[in-house]
Amino acid sequence: MSPLLRFAILLTAANWIHFSWAGTDCSEYVVQPIDKLPAPYLVGLNTTFYKKFASANGIPVMSSDNVTDYALKESARIIQGVTRNLQPGFLDALIARTERISMWGSGETACSIPEVARPCFLQHFSGGMAFDNILILQETSFECDDRGNAWIGRVLIHEFGHSINFVFDDVQPGLQKQLDDAYANAQANQIWPPDEYAMTDDYEYFAVGEQTWFEANEVRHCEMGFCNKSQLQENDPELYAVEAQALTGPDWLYKCDEFCDPDSKSEPAKKRSVAEIRQLRPRFLKVKPGFRKYGYFGRKQKKVIRDDYSKLHG
C-alpha cells in the first residue's frame, strides 16, 4: 500500500471516530426542582439541602445547587442504562424503598448529605458508597480513562450493584444464599486472584460481577479474564448465574462513545447495538490525578454504617 493511500485511510478513520464522539442527547433527563419528586420521596426529605434532581427510570439523582446539572444528567443516563437491564421486580423493589442517588459537589463533603451526616466519619471520603436505600456519589470529572469510560461512572455502577444486592430478599428470597455459595466456591477454587477486590466479601463479589456485566469494570479485570459478560459466564459460571437472575441483556454498555453532550438540546438520543458499541473504541484520555481512589469499605464497616443509618432513620 502506498504511503499516501495509507495516510488517506488513517484520515478517514480519524474523521469517522471524530463523528462517533458527538455525544448523546440527554434532554430527556430534565433537571427539575426538588419539590417535583414523587410524594413518597418527599417524606422527611431535607429540602433545605436538596434543591434539584434528574430521574433515572424513576430513581432520582439529586443534590444541592452545588452539583452541576451535567453531573446529574450523566449519572441519570448511566443508571437508566443499568435499570433498564434489571430483571422484573428489581426496579419496583428499589423504588418501593425510595432508593435515591445523592451527589455532593464543589465545597461539600459526603457529610453534607443529610441522610448520612450524623454521625459522619466520611469527611475525607472520595468516590461513592451504597447504604440501605441511598447511594452517595461525589461529583468529579466524567473524563474517559484507559478502560474506555469514566472512573466516577464505574464507581456509580459498582455502588448501584450494592443497591441491587440490598433488594435480593424483597425480590427473590434465596438469591443471597446462592450468591454466598458462589462466593465460597470462588474462594475455594481461587477463581479470582485472592487479593482481587471482588474477593473482599460476597457484596463486593456481586458488585464487581455487575460492573463486568456492563463492561464498567477495570483494566485489571480484563487482564484476569473478567472483561465482559461472556468471560464472566465462562470463567465464573456460579457468579454469572446469580447476576443473570438480577440482570438482563445488556442492551447497553458503559462506554465513552456515549456521554451526555452539554451542547445537544434537541437531537434524538443515539441508540447503538452492543456490537456497534464494542466497535467504537474509546479515546484514551489521562485520568486526573487523585481520581483513582476507590473508597472501599469492608463488609463489617459497611454494616456498622448501615446500622447507624437505620438507627437515625428508624
Ligand SMILES: [Zn+2]
Ligand atoms: Zn463495593
